[in-house]
Amino acid sequence: MAGNYLHTDGALIMDDYIVDEYRAWIFPKDVSIEKVSEYDEQIQQIKAGDIVSFDLRNTVKIHSSFIGFLIHAKHHINKNGGKLELLLSSTIEKILIMLNIMDLFSPDIISSIQKTA
Numbered sequence: 001m002a003g004n005y006l007h008t009d010g011a012l013i014m015d016d017y018i019v020d021e022y023r024a025w026i027f028p029k030d031v032s033i034e035k036v037s038e039y040d041e042q043i044q045q046i047k048a049g050d051i052v053s054f055d056l057r058n059t060v061k062i063h064s065s066f067i068g069f070l071i072h073a074k075h076h077i078n079k080n081g082g083k084l085e086l087l088l089s090s091t092i093e094k095i096l097i098m099l100n101i102m103d104l105f106s107p108d109i110i111s112s113i114q115k116t117a
Contacts, residue, residue: 029059031066036063052084053084056089
């Protein structure tokens with residue numbers, strides 16, 4: 001894919017997000033609709049049993065289609081015997097709460113900026 005290259009620490013840089021050797025996806029501050037289909041293609045590369053971390057701690061703006069991606073990714077990873085781990089910014093946490101889907105992801109959250117009461 002154009003725009004992909006290996007970082008010196010072994011991380012794969014995918015245009016605007018990073019997948020390191022530990023399968024941690026570090027998402028950008030702004031997730032646009034154009035990037036969601038790319039993320040969806042990459043999720044198909046996850047191997048059975050992989051533990052995948054989505055680091056959204058710096059993400060403050062997402063397109064609504066990214067929510068669909070998160071749900072799809074969770075189901076795809078779990079179906080293949082893997083585990084999804086989420087690291088959330090307070091903004092993403094608030095969005096999941098507002099959409100009433102926080103319970104769907106709560107077992108996967110390993111860190112968030114703001115803890116809910």
